[in-house]
Amino acid sequence: xxxxxxIGIFDSGVGGLTVMKEVIKxxxxxxxxxxGDIARTPYGSKSKETVTKYAREIVHFLSSQGVKIxxxxxxxxxxxxxxxxxQEFRLPIIGVIKPGVKKAVEIAGNKRVGVIGTEGTILSGAxxxxxxxxxxxxxxxxxxxxxxxxxxxxxxxxxxxSNLVASEYLAPLKTKKxxxxxxxxxxxxxxxxxxxxxxxxxxxxxxxxxxxAIETKDVLSKNGLIRESNRKATHKFYVSDLxxxxxxxAKRFLGEEIREVIKIxxxxxxx
Amino acid sequence: xxxxxxIGIFDSGVGGLTVMKEVIKxxxxxxxxxxGDIARTPYGSKSKETVTKYAREIVHFLSSQGVKIxxxxxxxxxxxxxxxxxQEFRLPIIGVIKPGVKKAVEIAGNKRVGVIGTEGTILSGAxxxxxxxxxxxxxxxxxxxxxxxxxxxxxxxxxxxSNLVASEYLAPLKTKKxxxxxxxxxxxxxxxxxxxxxxxxxxxxxxxxxxxAIETKDVLSKNGLIRESNRKATHKFYVSDLxxxxxxxAKRFLGEEIREVIKIxxxxxxx
Numbered sequence: 310x311x312x313x314x315x316i317g318i319f320d321s322g323v324g325g326l327t328v329m330k331e332v333i334k335x336x337x338x339x340x341x342x343x344x345g346d347i348a349r350t351p352y353g354s355k356s357k358e359t360v361t362k363y364a365r366e367i368v369h370f371l372s373s374q375g376v377k378i379x380x381x382x383x384x385x386x387x388x389x390x391x392x393x394x395x396q397e398f399r400l401p402i403i404g405v406i407k408p409g410v411k412k413a414v415e416i417a418g419n420k421r422v423g424v425i426g427t428e429g430t431i432l433s434g435a436x437x438x439x440x441x442x443x444x445x446x447x448x449x450x451x452x453x454x455x456x457x458x459x460x461x462x463x464x465x466x467x468x469x470x471s472n473l474v475a476s477e478y479l480a481p482l483k484t485k486k487x488x489x490x491x492x493x494x495x496x497x498x499x500x501x502x503x504x505x506x507x508x509x510x511x512x513x514x515x516x517x518x519x520x521x522a523i524e525t526k527d528v529l530s531k532n533g534l535i536r537e538s539n540r541k542a543t544h545k546f547y548v549s550d551l552x553x554x555x556x557x558x559a560k561r562f563l564g565e566e567i568r569e570v571i572k573i574x575x576x577x578x579x580x
Numbered sequence: 581x582x583x584x585x586x587i588g589i590f591d592s593g594v595g596g597l598t599v600m601k602e603v604i605k606x607x608x609x610x611x612x613x614x615x616g617d618i619a620r621t622p623y624g625s626k627s628k629e630t631v632t633k634y635a636r637e638i639v640h641f642l643s644s645q646g647v648k649i650x651x652x653x654x655x656x657x658x659x660x661x662x663x664x665x666x667q668e669f670r671l672p673i674i675g676v677i678k679p680g681v682k683k684a685v686e687i688a689g690n691k692r693v694g695v696i697g698t699e700g701t702i703l704s705g706a707x708x709x710x711x712x713x714x715x716x717x718x719x720x721x722x723x724x725x726x727x728x729x730x731x732x733x734x735x736x737x738x739x740x741x742s743n744l745v746a747s748e749y750l751a752p753l754k755t756k757k758x759x760x761x762x763x764x765x766x767x768x769x770x771x772x773x774x775x776x777x778x779x780x781x782x783x784x785x786x787x788x789x790x791x792x793a794i795e796t797k798d799v800l801s802k803n804g805l806i807r808e809s810n811r812k813a814t815h816k817f818y819v820s821d822l823x824x825x826x827x828x829x830a831k832r833f834l835g836e837e838i839r840e841v842i843k844i845x846x847x848x849x850x851x
Binding site: 347348349354355356358359370428429430455456457458460462465469470473474477550551552553554559576577 | 617619620625627628629630699700703726727729730731733735738740741744745748820821823824825841847851
């Protein structure tokens with residue numbers, strides 16, 4: 310039955326596990342299938358065409374596993390490919406941008422919102438468009454921070470290096486006196502403490518993970534697809550590559566050990 | 581005729597252009613075909629299996645273009661896949677490790693050699709094995725520096741951040757009082773100034789680009805495959821993805837503008 314199917318969540322790598330963590334909290338009885346495209350990570354510096362191609366292959370894979378909804382737990386994919394995926398596939402697909410933007414606009418009201426993300430996310434203008442469509446009077450200052458992802462993956466979370474890099478990237482946002490800052494990349498919540506310290510306590514940080522989980526619940530609920538029963542849920546993890554450090558890295562993002570990971574060959578899902 | 585064929589050079593991305601630059605200097609009359617796997621870059625954090633698969637696809641592609649020799653201008657591929665490629669393909673294949681090691685051992689003699697590279701290169705132990713096979717008495721200290729590649733690609737070459745990151749990574753090499761340091765990644769020559777400043781003037785830095793070019797000339801020469809004529813050489817550039825910043829980035833590595841780049845779909849070369 311449709312209701313018994315899993316939630317599919319995917320990302321270019323491990324960042325989407327921060328979203329999965331919130332989805333588990335919000336929907337503890339749902340099965341989840343996570344896919345991380347470790348063989349081709351990161352997406353943030355790649356072209357729209359390539360990222361869309363990869364995303365399409367992953368949605369084909371998740372569909373082949375039988376899922377009732379898909380959560381795109383990656384800002385770059387949401388920026389470049391969400392509309393295309395929605396046109397090409399028939400199941401509900403949730404992105405990470407709209408939920409975060411809704412919350413940010415709610416908090417900021419009429420004022421100045423900062424957005425940070427990968428090069429792809431920022432260049433795409435997706436956040437800027439989404440914010441303007443809800444609240445045209447908001448002033449938006451957006452900046453790409455390419456070094457944040459490798460710093461998080463290196464585990465240099467609260468170090469002199471992360472503080473210095475954050476100071477460099479966030480300087481223009483401080484000058485512009487933003488009041489709200491959207492963390493437009495699923496890796497960035499790991500740097501929340503450092504970003505808050507650099508940008509100042511007066512600025513509210515918004516990450517979309519919790520909002521995405523709530524939105525997922527809403528959409529499932531509207532479609533009558535929520536499993537209410539008090540059953541034990543299963544969580545499955547698939548990756549396209551399994552380098553030595555994967556489990557250690559994944560644990561930092563999910564907050565718990567991943568016992569079993571299955572590596573699959575994505576060339577089967579090229580269409 | 582075999583002699584008229586091009587030299588094939590490849591890397592996971594743009595780093596190999598530092599090698600191509602030296603090959604052009606050494607062999608100005610040779611045609612060169614460069615391939616950068618931008619759609620799947622970087623390789624340094626990926627598994628041996630995945631890197632070998634990608635390398636095999638690229639060698640298939642370069643072979644399909646008709647090349648007389650292949651230069652693996654990537655330390656991670658050389659570490660993980662050089663032997664496999666040599667077994668599977670019949671044309672001469674040059675790696676970047678042996679030429680750099682020969683020079684380093686020549687300089688260091690019997691003493692302490694440091695090696696820095698990607699996670700894949702260092703974990704593979706390829707440098708360690710190559711050094712020991714030439715000079716067993718050399719003491720080797722090797723360290724992976726995952727942030728160096730993204731820092732170079734961000735263009736933060738001689739900044740407070742690059743200096744701080746270099747100080748963090750190189751501290752154990754300073755403690756061990758190495759006398760020679762192998763830059764075991766084609767991106768690292770871009771950070772030469774910073775690395776030299778941090779490690780101290782007493783340490784000799786070795787990058788393999790020049791040695792690789794000389795080795796390529798030697799092998800061609802031994803096989804009677806050098807084009808001696810004073811003709812104009814053509815240089816062709818192929819990539820698997822073409823993101824907005826590619827040309828700007830490539831220019832920094834090659835030292836000259838790349839006018840034409842052809843994007844190809846690697847899924848055709850999956851075997």
